Each structure stands twice: as C-alpha cells, then as structure tokens.
Amino acid sequence: MQIPDRIIGPVDRSILFLLPFLSLSLTVVGAADPHVIVPGYERFRANGLSDVEGGQLLLSELNCRSCHGDRTSDRADGRRAPILTDLGSRVHPEFLSTYLNNPQAIKPGTAMPEILHGTDPETLEALTHFLMSRGAVVPSPATTERVRRGEKLFHSVGCAACHGDLKKAADERSSWIMPLGRLDSKYTVSSLVTFLQNPHAVRPSGRMPSLNLTDEEARDVASYLLQDIDVEPTLTFDYYEGNWDSLPNFDTLTPKSSGSASSFDPASAPKKNQFALRFKAYLHLPGDGEYQFWLGSDDGSRLIIDDQEVILNDGVHPHSVRDGKQTLSGGAHRIVVEYFEGGGEESLAVEIQGPGIARQPVEGLCSTNDQPPEQRRRFQVNEELVAKGQKLFVAVGCASCHEHDATKEAAGDSQALLKAAPEFSAAMNVTAGCLASDRSQLPAGVPAFQLTSQQISDIGAAIRSNARQGDFEPSAQQQIAATLLTLNCYACHQRDGRGGVPREQDDLFVGTIPEMGDEGRIPPHLDGAGDKLQENWLKHILNQGAKDRPYMLTRMPKFGEQNVGPLVSLLAKTDQRTEVSDVTFEDPDHRIIAEARLMVGDQALSCIKCHIFDKYKAIGIQSLDMTTMTRRLRRDWFHRYLLNPQAYRPGTRMPAAWPNGRSVVPKILHGNSDQQIEAIWRYLSDGTRAKIPSGLIAEAIELKPVDRPIIYRNFIEGLSARGIAVGYPEGVHLAWDAEQMNLRLIWHGAFIDASKHWVGRGPGYQTPLGDHVMTLVSGQPLAQLAADDQPWPDSSARDAGFRFRGYRLDASGRPEFHWTGLGVSVTEAFLPVPGEKDSSLRRTLTFKADGPVEQLTYRLAAGGSIEPTGAGWLVDKSVRFTVPSGNARVRTVNGRQELVVSLTADQLSGGTTIDCGISW
Numbered sequence: 001m002q003i004p005d006r007i008i009g010p011v012d013r014s015i016l017f018l019l020p021f022l023s024l025s026l027t028v029v030g031a032a033d034p035h036v037i038v039p040g041y042e043r044f045r046a047n048g049l050s051d052v053e054g055g056q057l058l059l060s061e062l063n064c065r066s067c068h069g070d071r072t073s074d075r076a077d078g079r080r081a082p083i084l085t086d087l088g089s090r091v092h093p094e095f096l097s098t099y100l101n102n103p104q105a106i107k108p109g110t111a112m113p114e115i116l117h118g119t120d121p122e123t124l125e126a127l128t129h130f131l132m133s134r135g136a137v138v139p140s141p142a143t144t145e146r147v148r149r150g151e152k153l154f155h156s157v158g159c160a161a162c163h164g165d166l167k168k169a170a171d172e173r174s175s176w177i178m179p180l181g182r183l184d185s186k187y188t189v190s191s192l193v194t195f196l197q198n199p200h201a202v203r204p205s206g207r208m209p210s211l212n213l214t215d216e217e218a219r220d221v222a223s224y225l226l227q228d229i230d231v232e233p234t235l236t237f238d239y240y241e242g243n244w245d246s247l248p249n250f251d252t253l254t255p256k257s258s259g260s261a262s263s264f265d266p267a268s269a270p271k272k273n274q275f276a277l278r279f280k281a282y283l284h285l286p287g288d289g290e291y292q293f294w295l296g297s298d299d300g301s302r303l304i305i306d307d308q309e310v311i312l313n314d315g316v317h318p319h320s321v322r323d324g325k326q327t328l329s330g331g332a333h334r335i336v337v338e339y340f341e342g343g344g345e346e347s348l349a350v351e352i353q354g355p356g357i358a359r360q361p362v363e364g365l366c367s368t369n370d371q372p373p374e375q376r377r378r379f380q381v382n383e384e385l386v387a388k389g390q391k392l393f394v395a396v397g398c399a400s401c402h403e404h405d406a407t408k409e410a411a412g413d414s415q416a417l418l419k420a421a422p423e424f425s426a427a428m429n430v431t432a433g434c435l436a437s438d439r440s441q442l443p444a445g446v447p448a449f450q451l452t453s454q455q456i457s458d459i460g461a462a463i464r465s466n467a468r469q470g471d472f473e474p475s476a477q478q479q480i481a482a483t484l485l486t487l488n489c490y491a492c493h494q495r496d497g498r499g500g501v502p503r504e505q506d507d508l509f510v511g512t513i514p515e516m517g518d519e520g521r522i523p524p525h526l527d528g529a530g531d532k533l534q535e536n537w538l539k540h541i542l543n544q545g546a547k548d549r550p551y552m553l554t555r556m557p558k559f560g561e562q563n564v565g566p567l568v569s570l571l572a573k574t575d576q577r578t579e580v581s582d583v584t585f586e587d588p589d590h591r592i593i594a595e596a597r598l599m600v601g602d603q604a605l606s607c608i609k610c611h612i613f614d615k616y617k618a619i620g621i622q623s624l625d626m627t628t629m630t631r632r633l634r635r636d637w638f639h640r641y642l643l644n645p646q647a648y649r650p651g652t653r654m655p656a657a658w659p660n661g662r663s664v665v666p667k668i669l670h671g672n673s674d675q676q677i678e679a680i681w682r683y684l685s686d687g688t689r690a691k692i693p694s695g696l697i698a699e700a701i702e703l704k705p706v707d708r709p710i711i712y713r714n715f716i717e718g719l720s721a722r723g724i725a726v727g728y729p730e731g732v733h734l735a736w737d738a739e740q741m742n743l744r745l746i747w748h749g750a751f752i753d754a755s756k757h758w759v760g761r762g763p764g765y766q767t768p769l770g771d772h773v774m775t776l777v778s779g780q781p782l783a784q785l786a787a788d789d790q791p792w793p794d795s796s797a798r799d800a801g802f803r804f805r806g807y808r809l810d811a812s813g814r815p816e817f818h819w820t821g822l823g824v825s826v827t828e829a830f831l832p833v834p835g836e837k838d839s840s841l842r843r844t845l846t847f848k849a850d851g852p853v854e855q856l857t858y859r860l861a862a863g864g865s866i867e868p869t870g871a872g873w874l875v876d877k878s879v880r881f882t883v884p885s886g887n888a889r890v891r892t893v894n895g896r897q898e899l900v901v902s903l904t905a906d907q908l909s910g911g912t913t914i915d916c917g918i919s920w
Helices: 014-028 039-044 051-061 093-101 121-131 144-154 159-163 189-197 215-225 383-395 411-416 453-469 476-486 503-508 514-520 535-544 567-575 589-600 626-632 635-643 673-684 905-910
Strands: 235-241 257-261 275-285 289-298 301-305 308-313 320-328 331-341 347-354 357-361 710-713 723-727 732-737 742-748 771-775 803-809 815-821 824-833 840-849 856-863 866-869 872-875 879-882 888-893 896-903 912-919
Touching: 039 051, 039 476, 051 453, 051 476, 093 121, 121 383, 144 159, 144 215, 159 503, 189 215, 275 347, 289 301, 289 308, 289 331, 301 320, 308 320, 331 347, 476 567, 535 567, 589 673, 589 771, 626 635, 626 673, 635 673, 723 815, 732 824, 732 840, 840 905, 856 872, 856 879, 856 912, 866 896, 905 912
Parallel strands: none
Antiparallel strands: 235 257, 235 275, 275 331, 289 320, 289 347, 301 308, 301 331, 347 357, 710 723, 723 732, 732 742, 742 771, 803 815, 815 824, 824 840, 840 912, 856 896, 866 872, 872 879, 879 912, 888 896
C-alpha cells in the first residue's frame, strides 16, 4: 500500500511502521463492550448509589469542568489528567500512537476520550513526535525470580484491590475492577519501576496511589506485569565462580558459562553469592565530547572503555556509586564491566551522561558488535513534526486536560477550540455533544467518550441537580462519601454500610498470623474513624500511607495531601465525640506509670500477650505496637474502647478487661476503671521511651541483690560511659556517674537486666529494670559562684578538673564514693531506709579542703519547680529532698530552680557533712 507524501509528510515517513501494529491492536485488544470504568460507580451504582451521586462521580472523574466551567459538581476538584512532560522516557511510541487513535481499544476502561476522530493521520503523527521528543525508554528483561516475587507482591500489598486477581481470566474478575491493559506494549521495566515508586509525579490526582514500594519491590512488581516483554540482547557476558575479596584477574580465569543479556544485571548469574561476571559490549556515542559515567555495585566492580580503566569500585561493600569522566569520539567504543559478588545483596548499575545524552543506563546505547545498533524501534523523532505537534497539542484541546512543560504558556489557548462548550444548565441537551450516543456524528474536536446509556443518564441527572441547587453545600457525610468513592477507598474499607472487601476479592487479603482471623488480614472499617484517630495521624496516613499492622500484608497507600483535601477535618467534624472527663490521682505520675506498667505486663492484664512493644515481640500473636497507640489514637476514644471493645469493632479478639465498668484487677489503683485506663494512657504516652513491661524479655538476666548490695559497672542509659549502678536488698537502687561526680538515677523494684552486656562486647546502654525511675541533676556538683544569680557552670565535671578517686565497701558491702574537685576531697555514701511503701535513701556527703579554699556551693537538685514541704523540698512534684542540717536554699536562674547548700571556707577547712534524705 502506498501512502501519498501529502498525508505522511515529506520529511519523515516513520508513521508507516505504526499502521500494521495499530490495526492488529484494534482487532485483538478491543473489549466486547468497552466503556469508561470508575470503580466506585461500577460497584455501587446498582446498590445504594443514586443517579445524581453516580453522575457527580462521573463528572469529576471525566474532568468535565476543564471544558464546561466550574459548576459541574460538588467536589472541590475534578480528576487531573496525567502530566505528559517527558512522556518519551516512560512509554513506547508505538503504544502512544495506537492509544491516541482509539484509547478504549488499547486500554479498556480508560477515562481518556477519543479526541482525534475526524482528524487526518498527520495530526496523530505530529502529536506522537511531539510527545516522544523528550527522553527514551531503555528495554530490559524481567527475570524469572523477580516475576515470581512480583506476583506475590501484586496480589498481597494492595494492587489487586483495584486491579483484580490477575491469576484469574479477565471474565472471572470483578466487573468493577480497573483493567491494566497491555502494559508490556506501553512500559519498559525501568519506566514502570519509576512510575510505581512515585505515581503522583505523573498522575497527580491520586487515583493511582503510592504503596511506598521499595526499589526492589517496585522492580519485582514491574517484572511481573511485564513478564512477557521481549528484549533484544545488547551485551555478552562470561560467568565465573569463586570466593574473592576484590576483583580477580579475569584473564587468568576460565568461565563456567557464557551468554547474552540486555542489561548489566547480576541476575545473569545462576548463583546469589561467590560469583563474578565480565560483561562486554560496544558503546555507540552520537558525537565527540566529554562523557561522565557512574558505576554502582554491591560488591566490587570496574568500568573499562577501549582498554582504559575509567572507574574502579572494588572491594566488599554495600551498594555504593563512583563516577568518572572520559573524553571520547563519536562512534563505537569497546566497553567492559567487571563485577564480583561475595555475599549478601547483589547489585550493579552503569550510567552515562554527555553531549546530547541525558543521564541514562549505558546499556541503552550498546550493541554486541561494532556496527551501529539496529534501532530497537523504527520510530525516529522528527523535529519538524515536533514543532507541529506542539501547536496541535494546544489546538486540538489536549492542553485543556493535560500538563506539558512545553505548552504551559499556551495552555489557555486550548479553550479556543472548546469555547463553544456550554456551561451546564437545566436546559442543556444532555444527549448531544460529547454525551451523544451516536459517536459517529460527532464533529471533529469534540471528545468522544465511551459511556453506557446509564452513565449518560446519570450525568444528565447530576447536571440538572446542580442547576437546581445552585450554591448548595453538601453535608460533611456527603463530602466524605464522595471522597471515599473517588479514591476507591471502599475497595478495602467499609463505612456507613457501604464498601469493604467483596466476597470475590476476599482471598486476596491475607495476613501472617492466621490466629488473628479477619482482624489480621482485612483493613479496618472507617465508621467513627474521625473519633478514633488523632487528626495529625489521619493526615499522616492519608498523605504518606502507613504500615502499622505488620501482620496485615495489604498496605495503606498514600494519596497525597492535595487529593484528600478537607477529608481529615470532615471526619473529625462528623465523628468526633468528647465524653471522658479528666482523671486525677493522689500519687505523683511516676507511681501512676509504674502501676500501669504492672497492668500491661504478665502479672495483671497481660497486654503483652498480643501486642508488640516497640522492638519487642508479643508473647503470642503480634498485634499493634502499644508504643504507637497514643500517637495514633484519641484519648477519649481510647477510654471508651477499652471499656467495651465489641461496641467499636464487633467480633474483635480484644478482651474486655473492665466488664460492666468493673476492673478485673481490683488491687491496682483501688480497682477504679477510669484511673486504670488513664494510667495506661499516660504510660504509653512515653512511646518508645516507656519502660518495658514485665515478662516481655524472655532472656533477661536479672541481677537480684539478696543479702548484700550488687555493684554493676557498665553502660547505663542516661549516664556517661563511667556509670556505676548499685542495687540494694531493700529494693531501692541508684546509679552514680563517675564522669560527673553525681547521683544520676534512683529507682525502686527490680535492679537491672544484665543480658545486653552478657554477650560479645556488651553493645548499647542498659536501662534500670524496676519502676519509679527518676533522673537527677547532671553537671559538675560544686561551683564557686560570685553572685547568687550567677548561672551554674555548663561544663562537665571532668572538664572542670573533677576526678573520681574510686570507692570503698563498708562491712555490709555498701559502696562509699570518693572524688575531688576545686581543692576539696569528698566522700559520698548511701544508706537504704525501709519505708511503708518503698524504701528511701539517706545520702551523706563529707567535704574536706585539701588546702586554702574560698566559699563553694553544692547543688543537690534542679528542676522546673522546687517547693518547700515540711522539713524538705519537693522537686518537680516528684522527688522529696530532706536536709535536716545545713543552710540549704532554693535559687532561681534563667527560669530554672536549684536546691543548693553553701559551704564556707571555715566549714571546708575543718570538714563538714551534708545529710540528705531522698524519697519519691
């Protein structure tokens, strides 16, 4: 068949190669009854969605407001069409031409109308050249292992919730799912990976949300979706086996096998560890100039061009990238990439950038011989057609919906073609124009949507309803429902009786803990979500996604703030309840928190049997992390839920610890349910800083002082590396800092867990094992102050010349600490004093000048508030210091209060003692 030049254009006849492919695609890919598919509309139109609601949804999803003005629906924004800037770096030109010619035939269900009907082939050709003019796709294969992993990911993390079970035949899938079309004719593996990792970059409306896939996960899913892709080899390789710490001399080795590949992929090797690859190819450059290369690998690699080393990235290491530059002439160059893998992860990537070449994978410019590579596609960009296509992009109306950097300034001109598009009104003929059922009668330039008669009827109902209601403001519930429909949230979640996982999709939602039942695999319902979740957390999960249920494989995707709009405030406004009053306690917070820690541990409510606690696994099933609860949940809801979990989630495994408002642990906090729940809330409010509940560390090595004190010298949380912990049989314990010459921690109950420091070199710092842990003042203990309002020195004790002189044990094994500083020698001793509830401490400090000294001040405590109480002072309403002798006083400096004792020169010369009682 001959095509006249006047149709094809005198400069480039590359459109010829598209015609047979286009004809084949229309015949094979076309659906029996293709029409626009909006999942929410398809699923609910026959069950609960009115004609007006359905029409409003369609008006938004078809982006009707881009042509017909702003009074199209009650939604704040219509769906934004994909951004077409750099489209050439994402899709094949063959796909684009056939898609522009008949969108529904190539991708059934698409909202893209047929806009080019009635135009000549030159328009299609010019638009293709314009949209393909920036960037190019580089084919790469999909390996068998990645396809296997990708299939599992696609059907578990949430892709299949919208796109269906691809293991089933198309006619066996839910009728409302969004078909994917022939992705292997559209994308390459690399371009699809880029899209999956950040779909909002090109589809800003969030209908395709991000599942926060890692690079490896995205590559696996892309490989699965493109498993039938056919890629021409461009490289050859030799494969070797051995155990190396650096690149071997490949010239002395005999390869185990050889082969060809289309990318520098370690998957070319049959093994995962202890192997090497040597790739060879010819690199074809467009012209002379300086080229920059990047070589990334895990483990070692080398790039050689024309027998000259350009980059060396040798050794055993995680993935790291090095770069190098080389001046090269246009034409073919021999390229060698050497690589070895010792163990662990394996990766290799080679990139190039230079004159006329944007940064891209090198393999896209390679072939297996020194002849110019056969073009992987016969399509060649023609600049004359690019300029023509740029104008047509605006003229035919593409710019009315789609963004493109090259046409931003002229985008408004696209309305010139569409200026006849009327604003919606009650008198509008809703069976004409783009809604006409007989598409063959549409004039050129009028979008031809593939709509069912029901869809056309519903759009008409919505238009008439909008015209009647004028400035009608939909209710918060209506706006919430509309947003959930638009974003297809109902595919996973239920709210107000609508949505949730349908029966035919049920097996796609899986969990890792079968014992949890549906709670462990089905996303939670959204009834009362605005009452349950804090607004900041709601905003976070809608904008960024979340993975708070590690046992549930389906992920909460991120939609982006611009797409969820006012949903957070609407949910809060509609759902939020405030019914729980403030709860007060007689005891200080540290005692309340200790009681809560007891409750969630294995001696009371045993919350740890089901709930993770930070990095510590639960004893039984691995449910939600307790340390994240106060960050996610509202306090008011938390109180009500714990009193009656079944009322908020029928069928939940969460037990009722307060049946009929009565506690099952009456000995704690007088059995008062409000106080017990509030105590747990305050305890969990410390998040990951909260002390670990008892019974959670199965391999704890608890040091228990029985007859004599235990001295534990190791790394202790909150102290310097020179911490000394002392555990007393009386159940009161302390940690003294030999770097700061100060008492830093005091606590009650269990002493310490030595398991962390029992293995290897004892990594990390250990926290006290008991409760009522109080942190006391740090910094140098003694100072010489010129005035009472002079700030306390901020230098450390050691930097100020203080020195630890060791400790001695008395007859009962109690340590007595010795230190010096500012010309004074100090002895510090502690004596446990049994009490009605818990033991307290008596602290005795003896000061003796080593020579002539001036008056000094000793700092006992510091805090936000220090209040006199009886014979002592209460610091921050928690720790009581009793000083029966001496001239202790409180001073205030820079908004902080300090409890200090002045020591005169005479007292220091003769020796003086401070006796201090400490209780908490």
